[in-house]
Amino acid sequence: MKIVVAVKQVPEREAVLRVTPDGRSIDESDVAWTMNEPDAYALEEALQLKQRAAEAGLGEAEVVVLSAGPERVQSTLREALAKGADRALHVVTPESGEGSLAERGSLDVARLLAEAVKGEQPELVLTGLQSDDLGAGQTGVVMAELLGLPHATLVLQVEFAGQGGVGRRIKVRRELEDGWTQFVEVPLPALLTIQSGGNRLRYATLMGIKRARQKEMRELSAATPTQRVDEVVKVSPPLRLKQTEMLTGAAEEIAAKLVERLRFEVKVL
Amino acid sequence: MTAAGMLVGIVGLRLNLRLAEPASLGLGARVLLAALMLGSAGLFAWRGAPIARAIWGSKKDTDLRLRPLGRRGWRFFWEVLCQAKVIRQRRLPGLAHALVYWGFLAFALVTINDLAEGFGCDLLARAGAFGAFYVAFAGAWALLVAFAIAGLFARRFLARPKWLGEVSLESGVIALLIFALMATYLAMLVVPQRSPAAACLWWAHTLVLLAFLPIIPGTKHLHLLLSPLTVFLKRPEFSQLSKLEGDEEFGLVTGKDLTRIIALQAYSCVECGRCTEHCPAAATGKVLNPKEVVLGVKAYLNSYGPGSDAPLLQDEPEGRQKALSMPAAFACTTCGSCEYQCPVGVQHLPVLIGLRRGAVNTGAWEDRYGTKLFLSLERQGNSLGMGAAERDKFIAKQRFPLFDGSQEYCLWLGCMGSYDPKGREIVADFARVMQALGTSFGVLKKESCAGDPARRLGNDLLFGELAEQGLKSFAQAGVKKIVTVCPHCLRTIASDWREYGVAPEIEHHSEFMARHAALLERLMVGEQGGSVVYHDPCYLGRYREVYEPPRAVVAMAGELVEAERHRERSFCCGAGGGLAFLGEEAGDRVSHGRTRELMETGAKTIGTACPFCNSMFRDALGEVGGAAPPQLLDIAQLVARRLPAQALDSGELKG
Structure with a gap:
């Protein structure tokens, strides 16, 4: 069994982000990077499936981790190898300008990843539900479409299903609104987008990092970008809107002031 | 006669x-x-x-x-x-x-x-x-x-x-x-x-x-x-951990990882049990028994000989080797009483932490709380799992100047000082003491955990990353002298970071305040407070041999009282060795015992010199403090309370 996990490298949650002068992307020069959190859960699910496949007598499963981006994404791929992935595929894109990630839309990135997946012929493709930076939630489902695979989204857990031909079908638990979950059976091969929090992530270990150095990291060249169908118009930091003003005076005065504000400034009365 | x-x-x-x-x-x-x-x-x-x-x-x-x-x-x-x-x-x-x-x-x-x-x-x-x-x-x-x-x-x-x-x-x-x-x-x-x-x-x-x-x-x-x-041959430093070299060293995994010094020490054990007598884990019914751990190493060497491939921690060990277990290794608070007490030079901590390193560096240790701590350190860079913005807000609220190279001291906040409500009070009070003395200081714009919990729990990958990051930020900011309220940060930066580079000179706030005692006493106003029982933190006492300076500080603010176990024999609060993050202990709590012991002195105030001890006693007083629990204050707070109000509220802190 082979599982491909597509991961994205995103700015760390604590990173201080600055918007570029053109106002359409963020300045990447001083940013610390990390693995997109839902992708980390996708990787964890893949690693646990690998273990469960071995326990269920389905043979040795291989976990291949895949990412598209410039040189820097190799640190995230290494982290995945350290946590237990068997090998890595890196679709190399330029740091900036023509063909860089910033210039490519979700569709284009999904194309890059789908192309790499095709070469592997995996039974299962996992990726995060969405990215922590752009949050479009498109890449996974578009990839499924491009690969002609059935897919399920918002998946928390995966198990092997079906009798006899164990492993030909999987049963997944999907998260619905308000604490509801749904179980769906999906035939393999399939693509799943994974929701955060379904598993407990593992910590990186020294042995993992040292072993990762000997694992294969194959670089693939990226296809030239296609015409974007969407366009980023503006990126802006969240505006701070919370303001507190203390009204003073006697109770009657305060009440009068409050009514005035609510009527003319907030316009809710 | x-x-x-x-x-x-x-x-x-x-x-x-x-x-x-x-x-x-x-x-x-x-x-x-x-x-x-x-x-x-x-x-x-x-x-x-x-x-x-x-x-x-x-x-x-x-x-x-x-x-x-x-x-x-x-x-x-x-x-x-x-x-x-x-x-x-x-x-x-x-x-x-x-x-x-x-x-x-x-x-x-x-x-x-x-x-x-x-x-x-x-x-x-x-x-x-x-x-x-x-x-x-x-x-x-x-x-x-x-x-x-x-x-x-x-x-x-x-x-x-x-x-x-x-x-x-x-x-x-x-x-x-x-x-x-x-x-x-x-x-x-x-x-x-x-x-x-x-x-x-x-x-x-x-x-x-x-x-x-x-x-x-x-x-x-x-x-x-x-x-x-x-x-004679003992490792020169307290709790000295060896550097892991090459691609095959992860700590104490098999007999191949046992060194001559460890073997010599194991065969030297005289079985007097001083280590276990003073062990906070053993005293509260945990599975750890440091004497049996040492004898377990000896039993292992007797059964397998040197350089064996057999794992040190086995699933079903027999005889004395039973004491070598993962739960035992992870019950240690690293207080170091065992190592301090041993009359024949056995150094328990490198063995206990060595076993943890072996288990964590290979991923064998699975613990809900431990994993959460490591992920917090990996992702947020602090042990409390808070966002760095919380620290920024605290710094802004306290109007702490940022370190820009012009100040004498870099005030290191640590995770507790940055994010814990009581830790913040301690840091703020100490900053006021520095301000009253006219000492210039600044804080780093960004601070990651010094790596103490990662180091003591045996996560060398994480510890190394945090140490390198810390060294880099001190170098970039041009820091020459550091002062901190946390003995864990102190020990880690001063000793453990050495594996990765040379950190600037660092001292504990007790040493700083004791050095300025004369001036502080001139600044102090009002009556001396009542009796204060001082609790020696393990990482300041046994680890650094700093016993007198905090006592001198306490004596400025009140009447110093000693608990039955003090100085080298001080009993742990239960927080060390990363245990503060590993959830509630099984059986009796170490902190409850120590709190009762401190209360038995009848002192009006418990004086601490470590934000972790303070936090442990704060919780313990809620449980065992009774109707009129003693006050709980850090030594910096004892001093700050006796400084005149204008020295404290004069607005902008000196940059």
Whole structure:
């Protein structure tokens, strides 16, 4: 069994982000990077499936981790190898300008990843539900479409299903609104987008990092970008809107002031 | 009568004392004696050789430096020759042990002479002035040793303190042999020369001696031979962890990872149980027993020999090796009482933390809380899992200036000082003390955890990343001097970071305030507060030997009271070794015991010098503090409360 996990490298949650002068992307020069959190859960699910496949007598499963981006994404791929992935595929894109990630839309990135997946012929493709930076939630489902695979989204857990031909079908638990979950059976091969929090992530270990150095990291060249169908118009930091003003005076005065504000400034009365 | 007085008394009698000589031995007897001596030595070598192989065959300690020899020499003199630690930590039995030890040294000459005599050679020239003196001198020691060993025998077999473990037959035999050696010697002083009685006594004395020798290897009495070496060769620093080299070192995973020093220390263990007696985990019913851990290493080496591939932590270990378990290793608060107490130079922390390193660096340790802590450190860079923006807000609210190279000190906040509500109060109060003194300081714009919990829990990957990051941020900011309220950060930055580079000079706020005591006292206003019981944090006391400065600070603010266990013997609060993050302990809580002990002093205030201790006592007081719990304050808060209000509220802090 082979599982491909597509991961994205995103700015760390604590990173201080600055918007570029053109106002359409963020300045990447001083940013610390990390693995997109839902992708980390996708990787964890893949690693646990690998273990469960071995326990269920389905043979040795291989976990291949895949990412598209410039040189820097190799640190995230290494982290995945350290946590237990068997090998890595890196679709190399330029740091900036023509063909860089910033210039490519979700569709284009999904194309890059789908192309790499095709070469592997995996039974299962996992990726995060969405990215922590752009949050479009498109890449996974578009990839499924491009690969002609059935897919399920918002998946928390995966198990092997079906009798006899164990492993030909999987049963997944999907998260619905308000604490509801749904179980769906999906035939393999399939693509799943994974929701955060379904598993407990593992910590990186020294042995993992040292072993990762000997694992294969194959670089693939990226296809030239296609015409974007969407366009980023503006990126802006969240505006701070919370303001507190203390009204003073006697109770009657305060009440009068409050009514005035609510009527003319907030316009809710 | 004191030992010295007794000695003088006996030496005064020397004219009346003569050691009875046996009639000289015939050829047959001499051959028999030679055969017995060879047999004894042979048996000793036969029993000792596997031990020597286990020690020498273990991995070489690549980081062991003998220099500076002066410090090692002094420790040898003080701890071995003077038996200072043995006596100091267990007064009466310690003194009894010292008497036996000194008696053995005094007897060395007598013993050599005794054997030489069998072959008709009186090396000591007993008829001469020196010989006569020495016979009497040894006689005095024989009396003292006989008394002492009888006392130790009574303690072990009648009083039976629980720390000594199960009654050991071997100890009884050894005690009887020692007593017999002394009794036969003393008897030889009173029987007539060349009498049959003298011959009988001589043979009895000699046979006991020859029986004693082969018993030594393979028993805890091996400490007679090994512990002087062990004390001399000890790693120079407290809780010193070795650097992991190459691609195959992850800590203590198999026998291949045990070093010569670890093996030597394991075979030196005298099973006195001081380590376990003082262990906070053992005292509160946890599975950890530091003595059995050391004996577990010895049992492992006995079963598998050196360099074995067998895992140190096994699923179903047998016998003494049972004590080597993952739950035991992770129950340690790394308070270091065991290592401090050990009279024969065993260093428990590198073993306990070594086992953790082996388990964590290979991913074998699975713990919900531990994983959460590591992920917080990986992703948020602090142990409390908070967003860095929270620290920014705190800094802004306190109006702490950012360190820009122009200030004298960099005030290191640490995770507790940055994110914990009480830790923040401590930092804020200390900042006010610095401000009142007119000392310029700034804080780093961004700070990651110094790596203490990662280091103590054995996560070398994470610790290395945090140390490198920390070193880089100090270098970039141009920091020369650091001051911190947290002893864990202090120890980690000052000692553990050395594996990755040289950190700027760092000191604890107690040292800083004690140095400025004179000025602070001039600034202080109002009445002295009431009584304050000071709790020594493990990482400031045993780890750094800082005992006086915090006491000097407490004395400025109130009347210093000591808890029953203080200074080197201070009892842990339960937070160390990353345990503050590992969820509620099974069984009794270490912090509750210590809090009760501090409350028993009747002091109005508990004075702490570590934000972790403070946090543990804060929770414990809620449980065991009763209706009127004592106040709980950091020493910086004690000082800040006595500074005049205008010094505290003068707005902008000095940059």
